[in-house]
Amino acid sequence: MLGSSQCRAARALLDWTQNELAARTSISAASIRAFEKGGGMRGSNLRRLRQAFEAAGVIFQGEGETAPGGAGDRFQSSRDRNE
8 A cells, every 4th residue: 555664655755744745635643653653644635635645646666566767756757747
């Protein structure tokens, strides 16, 4: 789904603070901080985080997935957005 390291990486790609992410998702900054330190997060909140990142252009790709570029978080290419 979305791990704590992916959350930190996606925020870094977008140059968002935890407070900015909290405002975009209506999830408390304290909950985001705890999650990024390895704490748990409800599935519904994980989906909200992922949706916010994806809406901003971040792609999450797991090990073994076939999208170009290898495993990790990255921005969509302009080609990906136009398909």
